[in-house]
Amino acid sequence: MHDFDYEAPVDLDTALRFFAERNGSARVLAGGTDLIDQIRLGRYAPDLLVDIKKLPELNVLECQEGGLRLGAAVPCSEIYRNETVVSGYEALVDSCRIIGGIQVQNRASVGGNLCNSGPAADSPPSLIVLGARCVIASAQGQREVPAEEFCTGPGENVLQQDEVLIEIRFSSRPPRSGSHYRRFTPRNEMDIAVVGVGASVTLDETGERFVDARIALGAVAPTPLFAREASESLTGQPVNDETIARAAELAQQAARPIDDMRGTKEFRIHVTGVLTRRVLAAAIGRARGEEEGTRIGH
Amino acid sequence: MASTSYKVIGTRPIRHDGTDKVTGRAQFGADIQLSGMLFGAILRSPHAHARIKSIDISQAESYPGVHAVVTGTDLPEQQQKVAHLGEGDVNLYHLSQNVLARQKVLYKGHAVAAVAADDIHIAQEATQLINVEYEVLPPVLDVLEAMQDEAPVLNDDVRTDSMAGEESKDPTNVAKHYFYEKGNIEKGFEAAHVVIEREYRTSTVHQGYIEPHNATALWNQDGQITIWTSTQGSFMVRQQMADLLKLPESRIKVVPMEIGGGFGGKISVYLQPVAALLSKKSGRPVKLVMDRASVFEATGPTPGSYIRVKMGADREGKLTAAEAYVAFEAGGFPGSPVVCACMCIFACYDVPHGRINGYDVCVNKPRSNAYRAPGSTHAAFAAESVVDEICERLEMDPVEFRLKNAAQEGTRRVDGVQFARIGMKETVEAIRDSEHWKSSLEGKYRGRGIASGFWFNVGLKSSVTAMLAADGTVSLLEGSTDIGGTRASLSMQLAETLGIAAEDIKPAVVDTDSVGYNDVTGGSRVTFSTGIAVHNAGLEMRRQLIERVANIWEVKVEDVQYEDGKVRGPGGKEFTFRELAAKIHATGEPITVKGTSGSENQAGAFGTHCVDVEVDPETGKVDVLRYTIAQDCGTAIHPAYVEGQMQGGAAQGIGWALNEEYVYDEHGAMRNATFLDYRIPTCCDLPMMDTIIVEVPDPQHPFGVRGVGEVPIAPPPAALVAAIYQAVGVRMRELPASPPRLLHQILQR
C-alpha cells in the first residue's frame, strides 16, 4: 500500500489547517471502508490521512426544532441505532441499513459515502429527497451546498482541496410526510445498487393528494440525480396509479445509464420505473402511517 | 450390513479439529510464521494477450529491502511432458509457463515476475519497478470465436489431438477433440416422437474459496526444500515442484496447512515454485499470499462453455437418442474438464443411441481448472433443460420421465462405461416421496423445478499409519488434506473397525515425509478411498492384537475373537481394547500398522434436486423459496457433514445459476474481480436447505461409502431454470440467469 502519514486532530481548526497546507495531498479518513481499499488499489496516493473521527463537530447526531443535524463522521449503524433521533427521516435509515454488511455499517459514515461520490452510492438519493444541505468548512469559513449539487461526477464533488464536509443538515419534516429508499441488487445484501431510488412525499390532510414530492435516482447517471420533473409532476396531484406511473415514466426519462458489469442500460431504465413506483408507494404508506411488511432485499 | 448395526458410523461426533477451528488456533496456510521470513509479491500481466519483449528487473533488485527477484528464466526449461495429478493431467511445459510466463502472457493476471522483500509493502512497491516491454496482441475471449480459423492463436505448440481422427498441421486453439458414440444415432432419432435441440452458454465461474492461495518456502542451505501451503494434495505439490524445478522428489517436503476451501482449485501449483525460487535466491524463507483479485484473475476457474444438445423420446417418454456438442474454454493453456462433461452429460439416463463431441479450446482467460464435479454442472444444465422441454412436450411428469429412463446397474454410458450398482432411480423416488414435491406451490410468479446430476467419484491411492497408545487411543496419520471434515469421517471408520469410540482416534494430517503416498483430496475420494486404507489399517491392527493376546493367553490365534472392541478367548477370557492396549508395551513390540488402498473404483453417485422459486417479473430477480436435495451417499459416515456437503454444493450451484460470472471487457480484463461484484450467495440469498440422504451402499467399500462432495453442484442450474420457466414462462439457456438477462427475456416475450 502507498505510504502515508496519519494525524487524528481533536479540534476542527487543526484539521482544516492540514488541508489548507497540503495542496491536495491530504485526504479525510472517516470510516475508511472505501478509502483504505482505494489506496490499496492505487486509486489514491495521499501523503497524509487526517482522521476526523475525533472531531466533536463531526460526531453530532441530534434532532432539534430546526431539524436533524448529522455529523459527517457518524457511522451508519449509529444512525439506525438512534431511531428516535432520526424518526421521520426514514429514507436515511433505509440507506444506512444497506450500505455494506454490519461490519461496514459500524464504520462507514453517510458523510464518507457522499464524499466518495460514487454514482451508485446508497445515501445520496435519500439525502436529496430529504432536502439535505451539506455543510462544508475550510480555514476560510463555511458554506452550504444542497445534496443534489454536491456530486459532480464519478468520484468527484464540489469540495475544494482545503475543504472538508463537516455536517449534513435536514429541515424538520412536515406532517404527513414519508420517505423511502430502495435499490435493486442481484443479491439481497452485500451488493452495489444497479439502480437506487429514493422518494419523499408530503400528503394533504386527506392523505389522498400530494402536497410535495421529491424523487432521486442512483446508479443511472454519472452522479446521483434529483429527478426534478418526476418530482414536480406529483405536486398537487391525487395519489393514484396514474400519477405515480407518470412520475415513474419521468424518472425513467431522467435516467442516463450506461451498460456495465452490474447491469445493462435497458435493465436500468426499466428498473428505474419499477422502483420509482414501488418506492413512492412505500413512502406514501409511511406518510399515511400504515404498517409495512419488509423483506430483505426487496 | 445394514447401517443400523454400526456403532460409530451414522453418528454425529464433534470433529477432532473442531476446537482449533472455532478458537482461531487452526493454522491455515497464510498463518505460518518462520524466523527470518520474507514476504513476496508477484508482478502480473496487465494484458490478456501479449508477447514479452523484455523484462528489466535491475531497479527492483536494487530497491532497499528487496532480497530477491525472479522471472520465468529462473525456472528450468521444460519439454512437452504430461504429469498425472489424479483428477487430471497437466502438460509440464504449459504448467511451467503458467507459473511464470516466458515468451507470452496469455491472460490478464498471468504471473511474470516476483519479488521477496522485508515486508509486503516493499515487495509490492518493488514489483512496480520491474520494467516489462510487451507487444500487445489481440485477445480471443469466446470459445466459438477461438475455434475459427482466423482467430488469434495462443500457443504455438498446440495441435488438435483428436479422437475422431482429424489432423491439424498448424497451431490451433483447439487442443483436443473428444468423440464418443454408442449405437446408431440416426436410427435413434428416427424412432423418436419428440426431438428437442437447443444451444446453451455458461460463463466462466470460480470456486470462490474464502482462503486465497498461499505458499511459504524454505530452500535450505543443504538443498532440502520445505513448502508450507494449503493444498488439496501435498503429494501433488511435491510432484509438480519436482517436475518444474527438475529435482528429485526426495529433496522436497510439503507440509499441508489447514486449507480454507479448494473445490478443485487448489491442486495445481501457482505460488509454490515461485516461493521456492525466491527462497533459493534470498537464502531466507519466503511467504507468498495472493490477493483476492489475483485469485480470480490468475488461478483456475471453471470454463465458460457452449453446449448443443439434441435428445429424442418416443410417445411413451422413453429416450431413443441423445447427441451433444460440447466446447469448453480451457483458458490460456489446454486442459479444461470437457472430457468429464462429455462423460457426464447423459449419464443419468439409459440412452440407447448417442454421440458426443467435445472440444478443449484455448482462450485468453486464466487456465481453467477443476471445480467440484468438473464439467458435470455445465452438462447437466444443458441435458436436464432439454429433458424438461421433452417432458413439457410429452405432457409428462418430470419425475415419471426420470424414473422411466434412469440409468441403473448395467446401463452403458455413451462413452462406453458400464455402471455398477448405482442409485439414480432411488434419488428420484426420494424426491417423488418428499414432502416438498407433494406440497402444492401457490402464489403468482412461482415455479418448481427438478433436475438430476451425476459424478463418477474416483478411487486412486491412499496410505495411512495407525499407532496404538497404551491408554487405548489410536493415532491416525493421514496424508489426505482435510477440507471439510475428513479427519472425522476417517477416524469414525477406524473406530468402527476397531470397535472403539471416534473420540479415541487422534487423527493428524502430516507432511509428505511422514506418511505414505496419497492422491489428491478431490474426486469425492477421501472418505471412500482413504476410508478403505483406514479400514485396512484397522484390520491389520486387529490381527496384531489377536496375535498378541493369543500369546498372552497362550492359546491359538484361531481361538481368539475380536468383536465390538473386545478380544475374547476360550474359557470366558476377555480384554477390552483399553485393557489390551495397556499391556502392549509389557508384552512385545509396539503396534504400529499401515493401511493402503488403490485398486478400488467407485461406482459413481447421483443426486436429484427440487427447488421452488419466486420471480419478480418486473426486475428478473429470482428468490429461492425452498430447496430439497436427495442424493445417494452409499453410506453416510457422519450424516451432518454429508448434509453439509449436499447443502454447500447446492449453494454453489445456485450461485452459478443465478449470479456468478466473470465479466470481461473487450481487452480481456476481468471487470469484477472482487467478492462485491463476483456475487457468491450470502446467507440472505438462500433458504434452509433440506436434505434427503439416500443410501445405496457401494459394494466396493467395506462400509458402502460413496463420495458425496461433488454431485450436489450439478443439478441446481437446470432445476432453477426449470422452476423459472414455470414461474414466468421463459427458458433461460444462458448462465447465469441474472436479473438483466432474465428481465430481457421476460420483456422480449
Add this chain to the structure above:
Amino acid sequence: MAKKRIVTTTINGKETQFLCQPRQTLLEILRDDLALTGSKEGCSNGNCGACTVLCNGKAVNSCLILAVEAEGAEIETIEGVAPVDGLDSLQDAFLQQAALQCGICTPGFIMSAKALLQEQPDPSEEDIRFNLAGNLCRCTGYDKIVRAVQDAAAARQQV
C-alpha cells in the same frame, strides 16, 4: 517511509502496545506482529468478513481499519472468545451443528454472531441472516451456521 507510531490498545482484555506504520491495517498487525492469526484475510476489501473483530463491542472488518486507528480502542478477536475452562456457547454450537467445513470463515462468523447476540439476544432467522450477510461462507450453504446461531441464542437465554 512515514514515521512509525506506538499504539496503545486493549486486545482481548489485555492492554497491548505495538509499533506500526500508518499504512498497516489492524488485520496486518494482529496477524503478523501480534501472532493473532485467528482473524483471516479473505479479500482485503471488506467483502468477506473473515477478518471480523469487535472494536468497542461492534463488529468491524479489521482489513479496513488502520492499526493506528485502534489507539485507545477495545479490540476483541476470536482468540479472546473462549473462557479459560471451555468454549463459548457460540463456539460450542458451531461444533454441535457441524456449522463449519473448511473453517476459514468460522472466526469471522463467530465474531459477527457474538456482536449480534450482544445486541439482540433472541434474533429471528431473518435477523440472523441479515446480520451475517457481511460474512461469506463457500462451504456450508449457511443452513447449519444459521442453526448454530439459533442454538447459541437459545443456550444463552437459558444461562
